[in-house]
Amino acid sequence: MPDEDKRDRYVIGKSTAATLNFAAVLAMSNRVYQPFDTAMSGKREQWLAAAESAWSWAVAHPMEIYQQPADVSSGEYGDSFFNDEFAQAAAELFITTKNIDYFNHYLKYRSDVAVPSWSYVAYLATSTLLFQGEDIIDPVKYAEIKADQLTLADKLVGQYQDSSYKVPMIASDFVWGSNSVALNKALILMQAHKLTDDQTYREVAINILDYVLGRNPTDYSFVTGFGSKSPMFPHHRISDSDGIAEPIPGMVAGGPHSGRQDGCNYLYTEPARTYIDDWCSFATNEIAINWNAPLVYVLAALLAE
Template sequence: MRNLTATICVALLLFACAPSDGDPPPFSGEVSEQIQLHQIGYYPGAPVRFSVSLYDAVRDSLAPAPAPEEPVYFLTTISGDSIVARGELGTEEDWTENAGARVRYTELSSPGRGEYRIYVPGIGYSYPFSVADDLHQEAFRGAVKSFYYQRASQELREVHAGKWHRPAGHPDLGARFHPSSGRTTGRLDSPGGWYDAGDYNKYVVNGAFPLGQMLALWEDVGDPAADATLNIPESGNGKSDFLDEMKVEMDWLLTMQDEDGGLFHKFTTKNFEGMVMPHEATSDRYVVGKSTHATLDFAGAAAQAARVFREYDAGYAEQCLAAARRAWAWAKANPAVSFVNPKDVSTGQYGDVDTYDEWVFAAAELFCTTGEQEFLNALQANPPKVRYNAGESWTAYMGMMGVYSLLRHEDRVPLEFREALLAEVIGVADSLVEQVAANAYRQPINTFEWGSNSDVLNAAMVMATAHNYAPKPDYLEAIRASVDYIFGHNPLGVSFLTGFGEKTPMFIHHRQSAADGIPEPVPGLLSGGPNPKQQDRQYTTYPTMARPMQSWADQEPSYASNEICLNWNAPLVYVLGWLEANQ
């Protein structure tokens, strides 16, 4: 990562100089959103990245912004009453193509632990930020606990949910089989699990592989949330709070396996419910479809769970492995069953015509768990494709998760096969580092699709994996820069995680948050992020002529830019947990 900051004077030298007219005035309480930075802060020793946005007419949602009186900045204490350092702003960069702004991007060498602000003459003070060792611990726990707030079929009690407590919704007992399921008789009990997104439906594809992403964190760093750290109903049971919460979703996924081993695709109403509380959303729910994609994603997550849960509950781990084997067998007998919404169903489709990455995920996890030749043969016959493309999170990223597990279990994977995979992962990670260094706001993607924030974080997972096996400072800095973007170093100056940061989404597309009468949304939910396709523009007011990174609106109807989703929060959980362990 290149450092664009000019040499700065340390505090003692600065204090020895006579003050100038441009020195900071006392902090008045007003903050300039032209100064964009990580609103939580930075790790000790890590550079403080910030940008001073210069006015560009493309972004007409803001009044013309003043330019700095001189290209300097001050690092001050949080109250503004003491100057810690002074330096020159970076040279002006034109980021209008993607970000709709010209900026002075600057990297400041790390100050000591404490709380600070940036002051720029003629512009003002920034939001406060910290330099701390456990910088992301609260946000990490909030991101994990957001899954608790998404629990179906369960009352959220005030002792655990605080002011966001609510009655149970959706018992999900005795549900009808939709004709697309292939079943014409009987009913299914499928309680529990997590609501998928801002709606109240449950999907196997988008439940299984996000679960796998978070189980990967356990395998890479150990228990990231020990017993009694999350304040969930299971806290105090003597077992990991993290695995307690992961088991909620795994339990539900097990209910979606048919007697023949295949997985039903989703459990939903026929149409999306209105913006009401869970217990008020009472439309009939159906077991819809069956697909190879859902079955293989389940096989991968269940096989991974069989490893992770061995010490937590050996019997449960064996149950997961047996279910994964049955799913694998069904997929082999039904290798190309795609899912398309029936005519009378309009909820999330999560359809895909290519099962390649799902086969990789399932085979890799089953092989790493069992060591059996059948699964290695499947992988060697169709070697994993190591690649990263933004916008493919729920169609292709599960293939990369299979690769991560193959690297993780070097005791089982043939050396030559593993080394080839690692070389490819390093190649992709190196290309992402180059993109971070060149991109607007120093994040790793140039294409902004639905859920773009998850694309940023999935890219960070690639770099974290490379760092796990071939450590390099550039990887660590690129991951940190990606997280800086999520928490406020972006052209919107928004920390995209509800409840964490100074300027966060307040009108998230999330039914409980919209209907509970509480001004603040449920905390720990990651907004999808900028999406220039603006599929919801008939309901949402975007800035006129907004560039891709500006195509976001903190408006409740904006499902295309401001919704939440399991597969967006999952990579955030991984990356924040990984950073806390590898800072």
């Protein structure tokens, strides 16, 4: 359990990407906590100052790429393309400060809109600007951003229409954390529905949710504690160490992934079926907060209606 792990922990390195992530999150936090301004006792101002300082550092150090030291064996999460992080940080700072310079930086770094992942966050800038920037963005530019979003959503509808399972998942989507790919697609579709009120987008998003909750080639509901057949042995240290047979409920397992980097005993090799409910399987049965996040968003979006 975490409280029993007494090993030293280290913070290693400083990168452009992580600095921009920091700037984006703290700029957003300044807005999120605005209703609680009195209770925050100046924290919001501190966060915004830190976000702007981080932005300045990133502009001055635009290509600081993180590389794992030779004596560290944990995942490197290598990334050497930072336009998407610059665009996201600029968008968040623009919405928070209303400083047009940040929007001009967004336009400079604006990247192709695609399904978001841990390494490619361009869509997060699109989302923020669409839902919080309409009143302060030039109408022509706003229309361009909206068109990019709907083009992506329409592409996902096309994948859904081509799928025998009626879910917009293609072979290349079955990567590490494939369920987060599915759920991020549902997020995009729910946002397209909100922008247009077109029910098609909502229906496709619901089909993705059905897929994650059990209507898939494995028959597993990939959310622990939900459904008649859900993961019992996720690659999750707390669930494995707490002395309780069932895992902590409400966690999204990574999902089918044909890479099989963990060397576990898989029964199938087809991308959509390569999943095993075993602690051994960190390639398909791992738990990660950024996989759970879009599930929370999509469920909240549906319940809000």
